[in-house]
Amino acid sequence: MPNLFKIKPSVGLLSLPYSLVFIFFFFIPLVLTFVISFWDYNEYSIIPDLILENYRYVFENCFSFENGMCVTFKTYLSTFMFCLITWFFTLIIGFFVAYFLAFYVNSLTWQIALFLLCTIPFWTSNVIRMISWIPLLGRNGLVNDFFLSTGLTSTPQEWLLYSGFSVVLAFVHLYTLFMIVPIFNSMMRIDKSIIEAAYDSGANGFQILWNIIIPLCKPGIVIGSIFVITVVMGDFITIGIMGGQQIPSIGKIIYVEMSYLQLPAAAANAVILLFLTLLIIWIMTKMIDIRKEL
Amino acid sequence: MKKNITRRNMLKTSTAAVGAVAGAGLLKGFPAIHAADAPVIRYLGTAVNMGDAVQKRLFDDTGIKVKFIVKTTDEVTKTIFTQPNSFDIVDSEYFSMPKLVPSGNLLGMDTKRIKEWDNVTSAFTKGEVAGKKIGDQGTAPKKVMYLKGSGSKEFSSEPTQHVTLIPTVYNADTLGIRPDLIKRPISTWAELLNPEFKGKASILNIPSIGIMDAAMVVESMGEYKYPDKGNMTKKEIDLTMKIFTEAKKAGQFRAFWSDFNESVNLMASGEVVIQSMWSPAITAVRTKGIPCVYQPLKEGYRAWAAGFGLPATTKGRQADICYEFINWYLSGWVGAYLNRQGYYSAVIPTAKKYMESYEWDYWMLGKPATADIMSPEGKKLASKGEIRDGGSYEARMGAVECWNATMDENKYMVRKWNEMVAS
Numbered sequence: 001m002p003n004l005f006k007i008k009p010s011v012g013l014l015s016l017p018y019s020l021v022f023i024f025f026f027f028i029p030l031v032l033t034f035v036i037s038f039w040d041y042n043e044y045s046i047i048p049d050l051i052l053e054n055y056r057y058v059f060e061n062c063f064s065f066e067n068g069m070c071v072t073f074k075t076y077l078s079t080f081m082f083c084l085i086t087w088f089f090t091l092i093i094g095f096f097v098a099y100f101l102a103f104y105v106n107s108l109t110w111q112i113a114l115f116l117l118c119t120i121p122f123w124t125s126n127v128i129r130m131i132s133w134i135p136l137l138g139r140n141g142l143v144n145d146f147f148l149s150t151g152l153t154s155t156p157q158e159w160l161l162y163s164g165f166s167v168v169l170a171f172v173h174l175y176t177l178f179m180i181v182p183i184f185n186s187m188m189r190i191d192k193s194i195i196e197a198a199y200d201s202g203a204n205g206f207q208i209l210w211n212i213i214i215p216l217c218k219p220g221i222v223i224g225s226i227f228v229i230t231v232v233m234g235d236f237i238t239i240g241i242m243g244g245q246q247i248p249s250i251g252k253i254i255y256v257e258m259s260y261l262q263l264p265a266a267a268a269n270a271v272i273l274l275f276l277t278l279l280i281i282w283i284m285t286k287m288i289d290i291r292k293e294l
Numbered sequence: 295m296k297k298n299i300t301r302r303n304m305l306k307t308s309t310a311a312v313g314a315v316a317g318a319g320l321l322k323g324f325p326a327i328h329a330a331d332a333p334v335i336r337y338l339g340t341a342v343n344m345g346d347a348v349q350k351r352l353f354d355d356t357g358i359k360v361k362f363i364v365k366t367t368d369e370v371t372k373t374i375f376t377q378p379n380s381f382d383i384v385d386s387e388y389f390s391m392p393k394l395v396p397s398g399n400l401l402g403m404d405t406k407r408i409k410e411w412d413n414v415t416s417a418f419t420k421g422e423v424a425g426k427k428i429g430d431q432g433t434a435p436k437k438v439m440y441l442k443g444s445g446s447k448e449f450s451s452e453p454t455q456h457v458t459l460i461p462t463v464y465n466a467d468t469l470g471i472r473p474d475l476i477k478r479p480i481s482t483w484a485e486l487l488n489p490e491f492k493g494k495a496s497i498l499n500i501p502s503i504g505i506m507d508a509a510m511v512v513e514s515m516g517e518y519k520y521p522d523k524g525n526m527t528k529k530e531i532d533l534t535m536k537i538f539t540e541a542k543k544a545g546q547f548r549a550f551w552s553d554f555n556e557s558v559n560l561m562a563s564g565e566v567v568i569q570s571m572w573s574p575a576i577t578a579v580r581t582k583g584i585p586c587v588y589q590p591l592k593e594g595y596r597a598w599a600a601g602f603g604l605p606a607t608t609k610g611r612q613a614d615i616c617y618e619f620i621n622w623y624l625s626g627w628v629g630a631y632l633n634r635q636g637y638y639s640a641v642i643p644t645a646k647k648y649m650e651s652y653e654w655d656y657w658m659l660g661k662p663a664t665a666d667i668m669s670p671e672g673k674k675l676a677s678k679g680e681i682r683d684g685g686s687y688e689a690r691m692g693a694v695e696c697w698n699a700t701m702d703e704n705k706y707m708v709r710k711w712n713e714m715v716a717s
Contacts, residue, residue: 043392043393043396043704044375044393044394044396044397045375045397071709071712071713071716074716074717075716078716127553127555131555131559134559134563134565135563138563138564138565139563139564139565140563140564158493158548161565162548162549162565240552241556244547244548244549244550245499245549245550245551245552245715246542246547246549246550246715248712248715248716252715253712256501256708256711256712257708258372259366259368259369259371259372260368260501260502260704260705260708261371261372261375261393262705262708
């Protein structure tokens with residue numbers, strides 16, 4: 001009997017299980033989605049075909065601006081705005097939390113404990129978490145109580161809930177962790193002697209941050225950004241609940257189309273969403289070669 | 295009791311007999327009815343009106359077990375299309391029938407096998423309540439009730455032996471309000487867009503139902519009189535959505551809701567004081583001790599109706615068990631259970647047998663309660679002396695104006711609805 005540990009399995013064999021999962025549960029469904037986006041449909045069935053109707057339908061009235069912007073453009077514009085704002089805040093907050101964890105907390109136990117604290121937003125179900133915002137931000141909520149009792153405002157502030165503000169707040173609250181983890185990971189790899197060398201050469205704190213830490217954290221920043229942007233691009237639950245269902249999202253449009261069995265139309269929308277998201281990621285990876293940095 | 299025991303024994307032995315058949319079925323997929331012990335029915339539906347008590351009672355009475363596959367209304371329809379063999383019985387709504395029946399995925403149900411068929415309320419079979427015609431705009435059950443044959447994909451306008459769904463439950467929906475925050479009488483659907491409630495109104499974000507509420511509002515504002523609210527032309531859809539888009543832009547709505555619990559939270563927190571609402575949501579707000587009224591309005595109600603269907607492939611023993619389940623469902627205990635939640639049972643005389651007379655007087659006759667009214671879970675819904683919102687069965691169901699609907703221009707309507715949400 002050959003010693004199993006002496007056989008060196010080929011790279012192909014090692015990657016086989018994951019490749020299979022990837023092919024069956026990601027690649028094939030994706031190809032099907034792409035194919036179905038060119039099919040025809042009626043009320044109760046989808047019909048194999050090769051038509052561009054579904055794509056034309058998505059961009060209907062989009063290139064004549066007489067009646068203002070079309071739904072598709074408006075929805076993407078609003079989604080891009082959420083992406084940008086959420087990305088900005090999660091990056092700033094996430095970076096400094098990671099910075100604190102990596103450079104100010106010296107014991108591993110404390111790092112783990114504080115890390116767990118960051119995951120608290122994920123301890124409850126999505127729905128309960130969303131509902132819990134009402135007593136805080138609602139018309140009769142804590143924040144408004146505070147505003148009214150201190151005389152900061154004379155009437156309850158309605159923009160606190162079911163608005164763009166509350167959507168961004170919920171996003172930042174949830175997804176900052178997705179920034180913290182990869183950035184923290186990058187920071188832990190920085191050789192402390194580099195920082196010491198910079199310090200000995202007379203660099204001040206800001207120079208060290210700007211010239212050493214940030215450049216070395218780039219891979220973490222890019223990975224975190226990819227997480228945040230892809231999640232926000234496809235989100236419809238958070239936007240739905242926190243936006244009071246009055247703010248559009250591509251995810252919601254796809255969801256509604258699917259529930260009315262307009263599967264090819266939903267597939268076309270999904271393909272466009274996927275294309276745009278991949279485009280953004282492609283641009284980000286152009287800025288930095290993750291493969292090399294890792 | 296003795297009868298039950300023998301019946302259960304009979305079921306056990308006969309299930310053992312078909313064990314081999316079901317075992318063979320395993321090779322192809324999961325057997326619909328398990329042979330091991332009690333027969334299990336996979337029940338696809340929203341199950342909002344079902345609780346553990348129903349399962350327990352069913353098992354005690356018939357030895358049948360139920361496994362609920364809980365989905366939203368739209369997803370139930372989707373499942374019938376895409377996975378017609380993933381359930382044994384489906385609890386669906388009549389307004390889905392114009393889409394579902396042409397697919398051929400549902401069996402034409404044989405009314406001869408339903409013991410209480412002749413007692414099914416006339417609201418379903420004839421579109422009448424107490425001998426008077428009620429509103430039939432939209433997909434009224436009588437329009438999509440009868441089939442031309444057991445395997446037919448066409449509706450029959452005349453009563454036949456085969457039906458699309460065996461009716462189970464229905465209700466008349468209207469607007470819910472917070473009387474303590476509004477502090478004046480509300481009597482018309484038009485109030486939903488009254489600027490007085492700017493930022494404090496809501497409507498449900500389920501296009502096929504929301505559009506009907508929207509149409510009730512537009513008509514009561516005197517903006518337009520629809521020939522059939524349940525089947526609008528493109529122009530009518532444009533007009534309806536234009537009015538709602540303007541209201542939305544003006545900040546009329548605090549939020550839209552698409553989930554039952556959202557509507558409860560909006561109302562209970564006072565974020566919203568007037569909105570489209572469903573009967574159990576009103577109950578949920580009230581059991582928190584917060585006043586909430588299911589306000590009857592002069593233009594009438596938007597009604598909905600649900601029933602049981604079977605997959606087209608159902609036959610033999612599986613069909614026997616499903617029909618037995620349906621017959622049990624209509625035999626009264628569940629009917630009373632539904633009536634106590636504020637819905638109506640499709641077979642009223644049997645439900646009456648299982649209700650106390652004071653309950654019957656409150657829920658069905660619209661009389662003041664002579665004792666505290668309890669929900670099936672034992673929570674207090676109304677105190678002695680209170681009257682049900684909207685009054686008696688005849689007053690409520692008799693004032694139905696339109697039914698939940700599937701329109702010919704459904705695709706266009708969904709698109710316009712999305713535009714309104716995005717505006």
